[in-house]
Amino acid sequence: METSTIAPNTRQVRVPKNYETTAWKWMRYSALLLIPLAWIHVILQDVIVGVHRIDLNYVALRWANVGWRIYDIALVAFAFAHGMNGLRQILAEYFPSPKARQTLGWILLALWFVITAIGVVAVVGGVRMPKQ
Amino acid sequence: MQTHQYEVIIVGGGGAGLMAALNASRGAKTAVLSKLYPSRSHTGAAQGGIGAALGNLEEDHPEWHTYDTVKGSDYLGDQDAIEFMCNEAVEAVYDLEHFGLPFSRTPDGRIAQRPFGGHTNNVTGKPVRRSCYSADRTGHMILQTLYQQCIKNNITFYDEFQVFDVLVANGAVAGVVAVDLATGELHVFQAKAVVFATGGFGRVWEITSNAYAYTGDGVAICLRRGIPAEDMEMFQFHPTGILKLGILITEAVRGEGGVLINGEGERFMERYAPHVKDLASRDVISRAIYMEIRDGRGINGKNYLYLDARPETINKYAEADGRTRPDGTPYRVTGEEILSKIPDIADFCRTYLSVDPIKDPMPVQPTAHYAMGGIPTDVYGRVLVDDKNTILPGLYAAGECACVSVHGANRLGTNSLVDILTFGKHAGLNAAEYVKGTDFQNLPEDAAGFTMAQIDQMRNGDGTEKVAELAQEMKREMFNNVGIFRSEAGLKAAYKKIQELRERFTHIRVQDQGKIFNTELINAWELGNMLDLALVVTESALARTESRGAHAREDYPKRDDANWLKHTLAWLKDGQVTLGYKPVTITKYQPKERVY
Amino acid sequence: MQITVKIYRHIPGVDTQPRYDEYTLDVDPKERILDLLENIKGFKDGTLAFRRSCAHGVCGSDAMRINGRNRLACKVLVQDLDTDQIVIEPIIGLDVIKDLIVDMDPFFEQYRSVLPYLINDDPLPADGKERLQSQEQRARFDDTTKCILCAACTTACPPFWANRKYVGPAAIVNAHRFIFDSRDHGAEQRLSRLSEPDGVWRCRTVFNCTEACPREIKITQAIAEVKEVLASGKINYKGVQIGPERVGSG
């Protein structure tokens, strides 16, 4: 008589790919990058240099180096996207209705885009010394 | 008042009720009414296992299971029914596995089995591994699995609906009356068939392993409608309840090698059951404990003993007994292994006793546990209303509230879970079959009248008595005088006391006059049920002048087959119990003396 | 010992405002909180409403907030609380019906939504016997089989308080129980439910659930394992055997 066998120990399953899954991974992967990006930035600017020594000249000097410009663009891109997605998740929690979530989603996306764009353009454009 | 119509109504969402629902719903429009959410039924508390002669670890046969059950029942069980159940057990367990029940496993991936009290190899007389288990949560897994299957099959549930009455018209079932606890509204359910699966009534006693919900509603409802109750004097006291609380410590602890130790440090079961010792059947051990305590050999002379499951103790006695593993090596355990087999018991001990079972012995005392008696039925769950086995068309009962009778005077551990599955299934199947050929009975005028009258009485008494006080007095009286040992004097005193309490009950008045979750009213009604059952138990016990199984009379210490090899039937009318008797079915096994 | 017990009392639709009733009791420190409630109901105030059945932590009826934390009234002794002031309130996030009784229907609805039953359409073994499963595979999902559906976890979960559509830890625990059962083939259906916006991703690993679970289920861990399957598409059925479970036990 035939008997059954023990099933294998692993199995592959088709999992739905959706935004939430991607967002979850994104929060974690971006976190890894953010440690050096955000920490070095704040330690350097806020702790070591300090706001009192920061002015247009300082910024101009710093951005003279392309490396710092790339660094700052990366920081804006990752930190802000990470934070805005975090905010989206928090709002989704407090506003469960799909309609509210959708509306908020669009608002956040627009905000994210505008502010990121402003930041990136500024970094690319660099410091424009005011006419005296 | 709302009215509903279903072909089959199942009262109770425990193991028996869900099994009936799964089977009935395949052929008939079915609904389950339960006073608890089904997943909270007391089946979930069952720990040790479910008996079936799978033979996964050693030779075993349903015939051996049958014989053990007959012997365990002290020959009061109906042998045709027992044989039927033990044969069905094997398939029932496989069905559960196919439903997804997560049984513990053997190294080759089969359902694991362990020894349990009273289950033996019929050739050698030694304990046999027959109890299929899932750690010490077998009942939980069964209840969950059946509930899951009900969800899968879209069974209709009315959760937290408490049934108060069964309606009978033209000699057949017409429906039930229930209260929706959340609103307090009465609902009338018209039905062609009604299956009672309401569980036991251990709450009648002070120390009990039973849930608050175990108030015997089903049996009491039937008694009020003129249906008798069978073998009510047969109530099992489990030997090992946690001191004072009564919470059960499963027999599986002894199955895994734990032993009972008295105040003198002696493993006293050697004297009472030389062959199987701590795995003798429950009535034998409970009585042994009682006698040890009576003779002053309790711990520090008090009214409890130790159940010792420390690895060193287990190993010591396993060596003395020459116990071996299936592969023939000597049986030795570690604390870790014990814990992995009884995780919940360990948790109870830590929570309630601050005791770690592998470091300290557990203080235990016998606890009221299981009703062998109940609503008389045949193997198809059909309710039998007299000594000639006349059926009441459309009325069914299964599980602990029913008496088939497969447990006779004493149930073997693991057999109740077999009972609820087997007879739950057949009651469901037969109810569905029965409704095909019948019409709905017209509901009587004023269908809810009897229920309303009961409720009004509790709302409008003169209020000179308190439910909680009456309950306390009943529980104490029953534990002291209708407990493990009984005597004529004690039973008579108890009878008087219960009658007095029943009179006082007419004076209660519930304080809560609201409708929403009026649990005070519900508790009061449940006390009424318990008082009815207490009376019937006491009267049935008083009449049976012999000792058999769980029913131990100090004044009649011997079994008396000549006069008492028969089932008790008790009717309750106007506060008086009338008794009748019917014969026990004996097929293969002639009664003989019961030694373990 | 003398203690005071403050209990939340409210019947929405009947009383205008919730109130706290205070009772002074003489108790044995070894008594359960449930015993206090029974005592109050039986002898002081019959109108108090709460659910209970088994009285030893296996049925899941009496989850409530005791001194600010979700627990089963029958599994906490007075001495465990280390104080003589006891405050008892209903669990949060399900509507109160009366006093300590809340509406459990939405909770069971969430539970049902994860298809909590074995799904396997393969033919049964030809010999009619059990489907085989190794001890390690059985151990893989042992923890999550212990759930008694008491709702202590779900109603301790901050994301659930805010968003009642969140499927909640209890339902995920029960999905885990089947996803990791080597005999089950329904993982994909369950995972598609759990990846919805109100599925498993709403869990922010707050851990209140695990702290509250009277069955000591490692809930957050189970949830993380479900997330892992969603992220990787791979299920590993091999669990760790706790203790040298030598089977049959002689």
Added chain:
Amino acid sequence: MSTLRTTMAGYARYRGREGQLSFLLHRVTGLGTLLFLAIHILDTATVYFLPNLYSDAINIYRSTLFGIAEMGLIFCVFYHGVNGLRIAYFDMIAPKNWEIPSERKTAIWTLVISLVIWFPAFILMARNLLINNFGLGG
């Protein structure tokens, strides 16, 4: 919005343990950082769009109130970072740590580590503030 009220009451009154504390801290620090970052991107962008305003903007940062807020911000970034790493590590690499002993222990350690790395920063920033805003220490 009764659920929002329930939720806030729950945060305040439910006696969650380390887990609830770190959740609330993580959320508050994340939101705090985000708010600051948004403002910071905008003010820095003035160097390109409205260079005349940059010095006004930076002056606000130099105020005492902002100086103190900035120390808070640094704590936010540190705590959120350490705790974020902890969560990411548990989630992606070792879910076995999601159990009571390691959760309680690591949650406390996270707070301690954040405070330890924040402390020197706090000293430096306090010194800067005292020197520049109150003319102390030379």
